[in-house]
Amino acid sequence: MASSTTNEQVKQHTISMTVENHFGTLNRIAGLFAAKGYNIDSLTVGPTEDDAVSRMTIVTRGDDQIIEQIMKQLHKLIDTIKVVDLTDDTFVDRELALVKVQSTPATRMEIMQISEIFRTKVVDVSPKTLTIEATGSQLKVDAIINMLKSFGIKELARTGRVAIKREFQGEA
Amino acid sequence: MTPTKAHDNHQGKLMTGAEIFVRCLVEEGVDTLFGYPGGVVIGIYDVLHDLTHIKHILTRHEQGATHAAEGYSKATGRPGVVLVTSGPGATNAVTGIADAYMDSIPLVVFTGQVITKLIGNDAFQEVDIVGITRPITKHNYLVKDVNDLANTIKAAFYIATTGRPGPVLVDLPKDVLAAKTVFEYPKTISLRSYNPVVDGNMRQIKKAAELINESKRPLLYVGGGVISSNASAEVRALADKLRAPITTTLHGLGAYPEQSKLSLGMLGMHGTWYSNMAVDQCDVLIAIGARFDDRVTGKVEAFAKNAKKIHIDIDPSAISKNVPADVPIVGDVKRVLKQLNELVKPLDTKEWLNTIDEWKAEHPLRYKQDGSLRAQHVIDKLGEITNGDAIVVSDVGQSQMWTAQFFKWKHPRTQITSGGLGTMGFSLPAAMGAAFGRTDLPVVCISGDGGFQMNIQELATVAQNNLPLKIFIINNGYLGMVRQWQEFFWKKRYSHTQITSPDFVRVAEAYGIPAQRVSLPAEVEGTIRKALAHKDGPMLVEFVVVPEENVFPMIPAGQTVNEIIDSPEPLEQSHATNKTMIHAKG
Numbered sequence A: 001m002a003s004s005t006t007n008e009q010v011k012q013h014t015i016s017m018t019v020e021n022h023f024g025t026l027n028r029i030a031g032l033f034a035a036k037g038y039n040i041d042s043l044t045v046g047p048t049e050d051d052a053v054s055r056m057t058i059v060t061r062g063d064d065q066i067i068e069q070i071m072k073q074l075h076k077l078i079d080t081i082k083v084v085d086l087t088d089d090t091f092v093d094r095e096l097a098l099v100k101v102q103s104t105p106a107t108r109m110e111i112m113q114i115s116e117i118f119r120t121k122v123v124d125v126s127p128k129t130l131t132i133e134a135t136g137s138q139l140k141v142d143a144i145i146n147m148l149k150s151f152g153i154k155e156l157a158r159t160g161r162v163a164i165k166r167e168f169q170g171e172a
Numbered sequence B: 001m002t003p004t005k006a007h008d009n010h011q012g013k014l015m016t017g018a019e020i021f022v023r024c025l026v027e028e029g030v031d032t033l034f035g036y037p038g039g040v041v042i043g044i045y046d047v048l049h050d051l052t053h054i055k056h057i058l059t060r061h062e063q064g065a066t067h068a069a070e071g072y073s074k075a076t077g078r079p080g081v082v083l084v085t086s087g088p089g090a091t092n093a094v095t096g097i098a099d100a101y102m103d104s105i106p107l108v109v110f111t112g113q114v115i116t117k118l119i120g121n122d123a124f125q126e127v128d129i130v131g132i133t134r135p136i137t138k139h140n141y142l143v144k145d146v147n148d149l150a151n152t153i154k155a156a157f158y159i160a161t162t163g164r165p166g167p168v169l170v171d172l173p174k175d176v177l178a179a180k181t182v183f184e185y186p187k188t189i190s191l192r193s194y195n196p197v198v199d200g201n202m203r204q205i206k207k208a209a210e211l212i213n214e215s216k217r218p219l220l221y222v223g224g225g226v227i228s229s230n231a232s233a234e235v236r237a238l239a240d241k242l243r244a245p246i247t248t249t250l251h252g253l254g255a256y257p258e259q260s261k262l263s264l265g266m267l268g269m270h271g272t273w274y275s276n277m278a279v280d281q282c283d284v285l286i287a288i289g290a291r292f293d294d295r296v297t298g299k300v301e302a303f304a305k306n307a308k309k310i311h312i313d314i315d316p317s318a319i320s321k322n323v324p325a326d327v328p329i330v331g332d333v334k335r336v337l338k339q340l341n342e343l344v345k346p347l348d349t350k351e352w353l354n355t356i357d358e359w360k361a362e363h364p365l366r367y368k369q370d371g372s373l374r375a376q377h378v379i380d381k382l383g384e385i386t387n388g389d390a391i392v393v394s395d396v397g398q399s400q401m402w403t404a405q406f407f408k409w410k411h412p413r414t415q416i417t418s419g420g421l422g423t424m425g426f427s428l429p430a431a432m433g434a435a436f437g438r439t440d441l442p443v444v445c446i447s448g449d450g451g452f453q454m455n456i457q458e459l460a461t462v463a464q465n466n467l468p469l470k471i472f473i474i475n476n477g478y479l480g481m482v483r484q485w486q487e488f489f490w491k492k493r494y495s496h497t498q499i500t501s502p503d504f505v506r507v508a509e510a511y512g513i514p515a516q517r518v519s520l521p522a523e524v525e526g527t528i529r530k531a532l533a534h535k536d537g538p539m540l541v542e543f544v545v546v547p548e549e550n551v552f553p554m555i556p557a558g559q560t561v562n563e564i565i566d567s568p569e570p571l572e573q574s575h576a577t578n579k580t581m582i583h584a585k586g
Helices: A025-036 A064-076 A105-117 A138-149 B017-027 B039-049 B062-076 B088-092 B094-102 B129-136 B146-161 B174-178 B202-213 B224-228 B232-242 B273-281 B333-343 B350-362 B375-386 B398-406 B427-437 B449-454 B456-464 B480-489 B504-510 B521-533
Strands: A011-020 A042-047 A053-062 A080-085 A091-102 A121-125 A129-136 A153-158 A162-165 B014-016 B032-035 B055-058 B080-084 B107-113 B139-142 B167-173 B180-182 B218-222 B246-248 B263-266 B284-288 B308-313 B327-330 B365-368 B391-394 B443-448 B469-475 B515-518 B539-544 B574-577
Touching: A011 A025, A011 A064, A011 A091, A011 A162, A025 A042, A025 A053, A025 A064, A025 B129, A053 A064, A064 A080, A091 A138, A105 A121, A105 A129, A105 A138, A129 A138, A138 A153, B014 B017, B017 B039, B017 B146, B017 B174, B017 B180, B032 B062, B032 B427, B039 B080, B039 B107, B039 B167, B039 B174, B055 B427, B055 B456, B062 B080, B062 B088, B062 B094, B062 B107, B062 B427, B062 B456, B080 B088, B088 B094, B088 B107, B088 B129, B094 B107, B094 B129, B094 B167, B107 B146, B107 B174, B129 B139, B129 B167, B139 B146, B146 B167, B146 B174, B146 B180, B167 B174, B202 B284, B202 B308, B202 B327, B202 B333, B218 B232, B218 B273, B224 B232, B224 B333, B232 B333, B246 B273, B263 B273, B263 B398, B273 B350, B308 B333, B375 B398, B375 B443, B375 B469, B375 B521, B375 B574, B391 B398, B391 B427, B398 B443, B398 B469, B398 B480, B427 B443, B427 B449, B427 B456, B427 B469, B443 B449, B449 B456, B449 B469, B456 B469, B456 B504, B469 B504, B469 B521, B504 B515, B504 B539, B515 B521, B521 B539
Parallel strands: B032 B055, B032 B080, B080 B107, B107 B167, B139 B167, B218 B246, B218 B284, B246 B263, B284 B308, B308 B327, B391 B443, B443 B469, B469 B539, B515 B539
Antiparallel strands: A011 A053, A011 A080, A042 A053, A091 A129, A091 A153, A091 A162, A121 A129, B014 B180, B365 B574
């Protein structure tokens, strides 16, 4: 109900927002999350079709009441143009990961097979490592990383989720 | 005080940033500027030297300047404007900015900054004030190009004064102030990313009216938003039409005349017994411009547990933040009430009001009368003598709570205090600011001995400007509110709450301010009358009160009305004050 400890389920939410591309805007949003103690699972930001506007995709988690407050607080910021919670809509979600896997001549083939299965690319090779570029939904990227764990992941860089609403919603 | 505009048409002229800055203030109708000069803002001060349209008040600390701007704003309804220099000037303003943020006061604070090339270089008197104040401003700006200056200032005033008001900071590097460009002040402003909703959703308003019209025990819970929105006439119309009792928060005091029969005084931690009980027993709670702050709600799950809640506020994020609203209405309070008042019908609240009357008779605000001087008596007398026709600016602590409880609030914009942040040292500079803004009513500053010492230096500003300010110090030799908590919850271990002060009367006289000391109840009335009659300049009165006295009632933090601690004074021997009884005897 009203308290911060509630029985409602904590869920992951994907929030897409457009903001004025001003100095300090990103800082203000990050500061808002920190100050209120909200979670940021991932945050991406980049330019849009309009030079003066940036799009941010934030993945956060919380129960319904917390998510409602997050949405309202983000909307309240002066530089926020629009905030949308994509979670309950159908949306395209993509993420890019660069995974540097430990490989030996013996394991190299197997790693490349896995990469092929996931339709990812090998972008770097060295005597001891293979670097794979993986793009896809968060689920797919999680899955390939899991598969590669057993070989030993030397370094991992993930961008975090970028999302955009689908124009044709669900079934016709 | 009506602002004067310089219509000598500076548009289209080539000017320095400093000149543009000043011209923008004139365009915005600013008549008073509170500030303190420094290296990076000398350029602006040079322009101010010859200017007659804007009065600049030199305070003795930048914190004093910001609190003065707050007091000015609360008293007049206009934005408070501050000008300070970089580095320590800016950081000294932080407390006042945070205070304005917590209490939603429209403030535009201009800070000087080092030249753009040196920003981030640990230059002399440089701080990242934009970074520091990001969480405590409604918005802030760093102007890097003189061509953006006029637009930024226009935006700053627009943002500070619309929607839920708040402080906006504009950082001005020295080279931007020296650079030249053609002055063009935008006639209108529109920000695509900021469009506060002012008109309430009609469907929601109808829903609220339906709920109210079925209510048997309605209660109005009125907060500072009503004052900001200048909606006290609409609130009064609603309460009177419904015949509904009304309680206010600390910042709502003055929205509804307390001498009126429906008034229950303040609610919350130190609110009246009967207002807190009314909240608990009402069936419809109409929250107007209030934010369900923890000082009001106590244990949030138990607050107004028997009532459906209607919440009218301009800030959507305040609605259902702490307490879920059954009927939320986002909009400007004045506009929403105008529409709501058309749809509600007079209610039969006779039984409800009778019950409340009984509570008022059994649990009035009261204090001991044993011949020693008590703060409550001083406030009581002040209220009686002025009949509510005064602006009272209080500090923070016990004296603040007694002022809220015992003064007879009558008009909006007469109750000024630091609520959300609770900043000690607020009252003297804020009262100063109020006195600059209002000359129609006497301005009285009420402060404890602790708080008074925090910004005591502003006595010089008061004296320099010969403000007819009445300064009342309630001196009990303690940081009273903390001492009270130590008495109740920490086994009377008065750790560092006993505090010494200078002889305030001699300090005032050293500043050139006439002063008097009062230590007997019999002296109170005469001295207050004398202070109020003294209109040629400031006057200070020190009231030496009993050292240990407690504020009652009290609902300890996080608890419910069931745990309310009423005054231990028996009714017969104490001085009981009920601002009003709803029905006369019989």
